[in-house]
Amino acid sequence: MGYSGVRGGQEAIHAAERLACRDRLGGASRWLELDQITGRLGLAVDRVTGEAGLWAPELAARAIRQSRGDLLEAAQLLRAHRSTLPRLAYSSPVPAAAIRPVRRISPAYRNPPGGQILGATHDYTPRILDLADEDTARATAPPPRRPATAGTPVVAPDSAVPPVGLPPAGLLADRRDPTDPEPFDITRAPARPGVPRSARLTAMTRAETGSLTHLWYLVAQAPRNAQPEIPLELRRGHLPLRIEHPFTGSPVTVAGVRVSEARTVRPDARPHPDGSRIDIGYGLCLGDNEAKALAMAGLDLLVHRDKTADRLEQRVLTALDGPELAGYLEHLKLPHYVDFRSIVDRLRALQAPNPEEGL
Secondary structure (H helix, E strand, O other): OOOOOOOOOHHHHHHHHHHHHHHHHOOOOOOOOHHHHHHHOHHHHHHHHHHHOOOOHHHHHHHHHHOOOOHHHHHHHHHHHHOOOOOOOOEOOOOHHHOEEEEEEOOOOOOOOOOOEOOOOOOOOOOOOOOOOHHHHHHHOOOOOOOOOOOOOOOOOHHHOOOOOOOOHHHEOOOOOOOOOOOOOOOOOOOOOOOOHHHHHHHHHOEOHHHHHHHHHHHHOOHHHOOOOEEEEEEEEEEEEEEEOOOOOOEEEEEEEEEEEEEEEEEOOOOOOOOOOEEEEEEEEEOOOHHHHHHHHHHHHHHHHOOOHHHHHHHHHHOOEHHHHHHHHHHHOOOOHHHHHHHHHHHHHHHOOOHHHHO
16 A cells, blocks of 8 residues: 555644543443443344344444444444454354244245244335334334243244255255365455355355345346346354363363345256256345345355356455455555556646657
8 A cells, every 4th residue: 555654643643542531432322331232222133243243233233333333334343343263163063953043934835834923024015214202102112022931942842843845856966065175264265266155155255245135136136137126044042162171071061143145046947958957045144134145155056157247256355344345445444645646647647748849
């Protein structure tokens, strides 16, 4: 980069920091408590945890409070904090069937096994701004759910909500890749075009939600992708986190995280461009973020269908990371007068009259 810092501006920098702290810590309203953020702004907390790649709702709430609601900045703060934490263990693979769903729908089937479970959603209600005050809203709100006691499952057991079945084997494209046996760790190795599918999925899991959905919509609406994309299953629920016991080696559930999972289908799967196979895309992200899971599954399919189209894989890997995008924007606000001066001098030299023309 062609910017450079200047010594002597420390007083102005400290004053700017004090002004920012005054805006964050001052004001006439009460201090915003963490339980208010996690309890009332849960979707924002889930988005920050997902884009930071760290399931820590209370820390995400702290980051949202510190950033004054800037979710990109909050994800950057949480990801920076994550980089300081020791890696204590590696989690064991957990099948998607282990998700205890609180919501499960299947647009591809009218009556899927276990039925449609709508759960908590605004998908079927009009988007109308609620102008009621706090007292009125509390009076009309449904009674809170009775908290579960120890040992009581929060939702029905897995057997009560069987997963939606896959299309018949003769119609399903095989996407298993023996060269990608372990998840690609993008936090320890750079993810560049040509990496296995697990790297792309991990990059999309941490991608900025708006950028991810925009890229998916832009590519999905292209004429070359005219075939319809249909969600096979969309689920939200609780996924157990398991590790191997350090002494017994047996899998032990140590925690649980909220996740959103989506599987979408498209015909005309590669390497069967005759339309005789159905291809499945997959998306799973932290928290309640159905839009991200659906866009992720759609891009998983689109990259697989045509890896060279518009350098889509490169854009998925390098152009969707929220903290990286925010960092680039931040650097634009640093001193760039050396660059600007060189541009001005070059333009002046190009516009200057040639002395030989007057001879």
